[in-house]
Amino acid sequence: MASSKELKVSAIENGTVIDHIPSENLFKVITILGLDKISTQVTFGANLDSKKQGRKAIIKVSEVFFQDHEINKISLVAPHARLNVIKNFEVVEKSDVTIPDTIVGIVKCFNPKCVTNNEAVTTHFKVINKKDVALRCHYCEKITTQEELRFEAS
Amino acid sequence: MKNRSLVSINDFSKEEILHILDLAEEFEANPNQKLLEGKVVGSLFFEPSTRTRLSFETAINRLGGRVVGFSDSASSSATKGESLKDTIQMVSRYADLIVMRHPLEGSARYASEQSLVPVINAGDGANQHPTQTMLDLYSIRKTQGKLDDLNIFLVGDLKYGRTVHSLLMALSNFNPTFHFVSPEELRMPREYKLFLEEHGIPYYEHGELSEIIDEADIIYMTRVQKERFSDPMEYERVKNAYVLKRNMLVKTKENMRVLHPLPRVNEIHTDVDASPKAYYFDQARNGVYARMALIAAVMGLK
Numbered sequence: 001m002a003s004s005k006e007l008k009v010s011a012i013e014n015g016t017v018i019d020h021i022p023s024e025n026l027f028k029v030i031t032i033l034g035l036d037k038i039s040t041q042v043t044f045g046a047n048l049d050s051k052k053q054g055r056k057a058i059i060k061v062s063e064v065f066f067q068d069h070e071i072n073k074i075s076l077v078a079p080h081a082r083l084n085v086i087k088n089f090e091v092v093e094k095s096d097v098t099i100p101d102t103i104v105g106i107v108k109c110f111n112p113k114c115v116t117n118n119e120a121v122t123t124h125f126k127v128i129n130k131k132d133v134a135l136r137c138h139y140c141e142k143i144t145t146q147e148e149l150r151f152e153a154s
Numbered sequence: 155m156k157n158r159s160l161v162s163i164n165d166f167s168k169e170e171i172l173h174i175l176d177l178a179e180e181f182e183a184n185p186n187q188k189l190l191e192g193k194v195v196g197s198l199f200f201e202p203s204t205r206t207r208l209s210f211e212t213a214i215n216r217l218g219g220r221v222v223g224f225s226d227s228a229s230s231s232a233t234k235g236e237s238l239k240d241t242i243q244m245v246s247r248y249a250d251l252i253v254m255r256h257p258l259e260g261s262a263r264y265a266s267e268q269s270l271v272p273v274i275n276a277g278d279g280a281n282q283h284p285t286q287t288m289l290d291l292y293s294i295r296k297t298q299g300k301l302d303d304l305n306i307f308l309v310g311d312l313k314y315g316r317t318v319h320s321l322l323m324a325l326s327n328f329n330p331t332f333h334f335v336s337p338e339e340l341r342m343p344r345e346y347k348l349f350l351e352e353h354g355i356p357y358y359e360h361g362e363l364s365e366i367i368d369e370a371d372i373i374y375m376t377r378v379q380k381e382r383f384s385d386p387m388e389y390e391r392v393k394n395a396y397v398l399k400r401n402m403l404v405k406t407k408e409n410m411r412v413l414h415p416l417p418r419v420n421e422i423h424t425d426v427d428a429s430p431k432a433y434y435f436d437q438a439r440n441g442v443y444a445r446m447a448l449i450a451a452v453m454g455l456k
Contacts, residue, residue, distance in 0.1 A: 113279050115258040115260040115264045116264075137260060139260025141162065
């Protein structure tokens with residue numbers, strides 16, 4: 001690192017850096033990825049300056065490498081997140097998250113009379129609009145939109 | 155369709171709908187066929203529905219099957235706190251088919267995933283009631299001789315009316331023109347109008363019943379319920395605008411028929427009952443044939 005820029009979150013040797021997370025959704029990302037339950041080193045920072053977003057959050061996870069289907073779970077709360085895969089302190093791969101075609105769990109159905117809000121049923125949605133985010137419930141068939149998104153406590 | 159559950163009308167292709175209607179026609183011609191001999195049907199009504207339950211039980215009896223079950227959740231183990239999953243797991247080990255009415259939306263899809271035997275949705279809250287839609291389609295085809303290119307008037311509560319939403323979706327396969335007649339507060343929801351626009355299906359909205367109904371092939375009436383209004387004054391103001399009377403039918407098409415999912419309260423004046431254009435009681439009878447057809451199809455008997 002030739003730059004004199006101070007690293008606000010310390011570098012990792014091997015693992016994954018998740019960048020460009022909206023600050024307000026940092027803890028949702030941590031919960032969705034189960035980072036509160038792993039045993040390797042996790043460092044994170046919130047309200048960091050970002051050219052793209054104004055304020056952003058970042059997470060660095062040591063010794064963990066995500067499959068696409070795992071990382072895409074955060075696409076609803078961090079649609080612009082960028083992954084940097086780190087091996088031996090070097091970035092070896094960069095990728096963006098994409099919204100999957102179906103979402104199982106994570107999101108609550110907006111309809112209070114939906115069976116998923118009244119019985120122990122895992123939610124299941126078909127993504128019918130990826131740009132504005134609209135999810136059709138597999139059970140009650142009602143549509144949950146971006147403004148109505150609520151996340152399951154896990 | 156054998157061993158497939160019937161959860162939502164949206165699961166049916168146009169061809170499957172037409173196949174079921176043809177089967178229903180066969181059952182109407184010959185209503186007592188002992189195809190369900192030796193079979194037991196679990197009839198699980200977690201909320202009361204006299205008409206739907208009797209119609210199903212009639213269909214099952216005409217097919218020679220037997221029924222076990224309950225007619226409201228007070229007499230089921232749901233009052234003891236049993237989950238829907240456990241009830242379905244158990245009954246699907248007793249019966250060959252499950253017919254279920256449940257107040258929660260999506261409960262039928264969930265039950266179909268938990269059951270070892272096919273589940274027929276007899277209404278899941280405000281969501282779906284596919285056997286009602288099938289009998290409505292059957293009634294329309296029977297009275298008009300076709301399903302294509304019809305002028306369909308939907309009248310009353312178009313916001314909360316589950317039957318009108320499902321009927322609209324199913325008819326959209328058949329090039330209809332829709333007219334929606336409802337009070338401001340109970341208009342057809344935006345998502346359905348968008349659906350029609352995306353599929354290039356014309357629709358018109360009207361504030362009251364007027365001579366526009368002279369163009370109708372089918373007038374489908376629904377109840378306008380007082381409790382749907384946030385302002386009771388508004389209900390008093392509009393309630394009489396959605397009552398169909400016999401003198402309004404004078405200039406309507408000879409072949410036009412008035413449908414209603416029933417129960418009726420006052421939205422169709424009793425003076426309409428004697429008109430040859432009144433079809434709602436025959437429509438209810440068609441429900442037995444439509445349900446026989448659906449049961450036979452999922453059981454792989456036809």
